[in-house]
Amino acid sequence: MRISLLLTASTFIVAAVFAHVSQLEARLLRADPNAIPMNPALMTFAHGRGEALYVSRCAACHGASGQGDPTRGIPALSDGDWLYGAGLVSDIERVIKYGIRSYQPKAWNLAIMPAYATAQPSARDHKIPSLSPANIRDLVEFLIHEQGHNADSAAVARGAELFSGVGGCYDCHAMDAKGDAAIGAPNLTDRITLYGGSRESLSMSISYGRAGVCPAWDTRISAAGIRELAVYVYQLSRPNASLGADSSPRTTTPAR
Numbered sequence: 001m002r003i004s005l006l007l008t009a010s011t012f013i014v015a016a017v018f019a020h021v022s023q024l025e026a027r028l029l030r031a032d033p034n035a036i037p038m039n040p041a042l043m044t045f046a047h048g049r050g051e052a053l054y055v056s057r058c059a060a061c062h063g064a065s066g067q068g069d070p071t072r073g074i075p076a077l078s079d080g081d082w083l084y085g086a087g088l089v090s091d092i093e094r095v096i097k098y099g100i101r102s103y104q105p106k107a108w109n110l111a112i113m114p115a116y117a118t119a120q121p122s123a124r125d126h127k128i129p130s131l132s133p134a135n136i137r138d139l140v141e142f143l144i145h146e147q148g149h150n151a152d153s154a155a156v157a158r159g160a161e162l163f164s165g166v167g168g169c170y171d172c173h174a175m176d177a178k179g180d181a182a183i184g185a186p187n188l189t190d191r192i193t194l195y196g197g198s199r200e201s202l203s204m205s206i207s208y209g210r211a212g213v214c215p216a217w218d219t220r221i222s223a224a225g226i227r228e229l230a231v232y233v234y235q236l237s238r239p240n241a242s243l244g245a246d247s248s249p250r251t252t253t254p255a256r
Ligand code: HEC
Pocket: 073, 110, 111, 112, 113, 114, 116, 139, 143, 163, 167, 168, 169, 170, 171, 172, 173, 183, 184, 185, 186, 188, 192, 193, 194, 195, 196, 202, 205, 206, 210, 211, 212, 213
């Protein structure tokens, strides 16, 4: 008699918790994603559930605290510096849903960094020329200088000319080398890099090309789960956002 009463009571509690969770998930999905950071109740709910998903789906690549891994071209998610968009919940959600170079039809339609040390640097654009090892060394000196380090000034001048001339770098990275988020071409003038900022890694990027992939999750994680993850990642870059008040990112760098 007592046991059956206890069972009824616990079934009732479990059902109530489920109802509460699905009610909050429904509210989360109805909300304007960029208004969620102003709502402490939704923020706390989404953050906790997003964290569990992050650990199981994302941490292996992006790191336990979102620190990234330049040896694999994996960007930090905790530095407030975004290659795709401005770091709004909606921007992050879009990347998680459709990925980057993921072959998902709605993924960002992105450029591919050509492999300038090869005979055919780009499969898409046959006008992009091969460059000699000396050309590539000059370009590396130019970029080292752009990032504020000491560099060989004669080589910097030659590299600058290649950058805005025959090398065609300006076409994707812009004349001022600050990049173009719309096609995923990173800012080359700051010290935040995808693949590392040493002469060796810059030279590898220019010589052999790059095309980083973030998987698309839209078929593997529910819409609510993707939104919870977007909130969690948003908060990784803005540690004070949990209070429900929108806070500034850690850095003010606009885009990589
Ligand atoms: C067709 C467009 C395109 C052209 C032309 C191009 N790039 Fe890139 N570049 C990219 C893209 C896109 C990436 C990012 C690849 C990724 O996300 O994996 C990139 C990445 C890089 C990186 C790595 C940056 C980092 O953060 O680690 C360097 C260095 C670089 N490019 C230099 C150059 C130079 C120098 C030239 C000219 C010789 C050039 N690029 C021409 C599109 C281009």
